[in-house]
Amino acid sequence: MDILDQDFYNQDASIVAKQLLGKYLIRVYNNNIISGRIVETEAYYGEQDPPSRAYKGYNNFAKLMWDTPGKIFIYMVHAHWLLNIVTMPIGIPSAVLIRAIEPLEGLDFMEVNRTKKGKNVSNGPGKLTKAMLIDKSFDGIMATNINGDLFIKNSYEKVRIKSSHRIGVRKDLKRKLRFFISDNIFVSK
């Protein structure tokens, strides 16, 4: 199983968001593998996209969104770290938010981190980061490094994709930019 490379992320954010569904998010922690299948994502753009961190133009907080595709971009909302992957060519701000995963390996570990069981382990953007011990220290590293502590592997699985408006945003665009695998219990809500 191969890794997703920089070219994969160097595409429109909504395309990457859709194609990330069914792929594997891998976290290495003290030589242990914690992994999950990505089941829900959202795409965020730049100046034209009100809920985006890049909406108000280039700023220190969101500068990674202008950076190299494939970089991990972490920020905090309401006391939760959210995991994003930068997309599109350098200079064009955009990113994909990973909103939910289905645990594959290391479920025990995740349950301990979350002090929850079942779908509540990882059915939300703040939940999966807590389950996998992902925090600001990963901000700015590449998700394409198979020797790193956090990366995304390819999969050739065909998944049934559904879309909806993004969750929790004040002003959404007309386009539907949330994507999820239909009938998966780890999709949030």
Added chain:
DNA sequence: AGGAAGATCTACT
């Protein structure tokens, strides 16, 4: 110093 932020938890009906 204040407020906003793309969320989550708990405690109810």
Added chain:
DNA sequence: GTAGATCTTCCTA
């Protein structure tokens, strides 16, 4: 299922 409280950073004034 919904309502309201509350978790923590970073930006702007």
